Amino acid sequence: MTRQHKRMTGQRQHDRSALTNRLELLRRQLLSDIRHYRDCMRVGGTEPGDLDDSQELCQATAAGAVRHLLDDLRAIDRALERISSGEYGVCIDCGRSIPRARLEFLPTAVRCTDCQRVVDQSLPRAS
Numbered sequence: 507m508t509r510q511h512k513r514m515t516g517q518r519q520h521d522r523s524a525l526t527n528r529l530e531l532l533r534r535q536l537l538s539d540i541r542h543y544r545d546c547m548r549v550g551g552t553e554p555g556d557l558d559d560s561q562e563l564c565q566a567t568a569a570g571a572v573r574h575l576l577d578d579l580r581a582i583d584r585a586l587e588r589i590s591s592g593e594y595g596v597c598i599d600c601g602r603s604i605p606r607a608r609l610e611f612l613p614t615a616v617r618c619t620d621c622q623r624v625v626d627q628s629l630p631r632a633s
């Protein structure tokens with residue numbers, strides 16, 4: 507029993523650092539995406555034809571994209587905080603463990619599938 511417990515704890519710690527690495531990596535990618543969009547928002551040119559297609563597309567989507575990326579960034583910071591406080595993987599609404607498969611798919615998840623569904627259904631759709 508004790509040995510079993512020890513092995514599980516070791517496994518948990520391993521998961522934790524792998525997870526932290528994954529989140530840190532995601533965080534860096536997000537920051538570089540945000541920088542990319544901020545750069546293209548700064549690119550001058552108000553006349554049609556001043557910008558090439560990719561710049562135009564970038565400017566058209568930048569504001570929305572940055573807002574979205576900042577949300578993701580906050581979710582990652584929150585997940586990292588939850589990892590260090592030991593609350594990671596526990597649903598914030600019902601307190602049950604969030605299924606591992608869900609965390610693999612969405613490492614920033616703070617709710618189990620059931621609770622998230624309730625939240626999603628109660629929120630008005632943005633689009």
Ligand SMILES: [Zn+2]
Binds near residue numbers: 599602619621
């Ligand atoms: Zn829940």
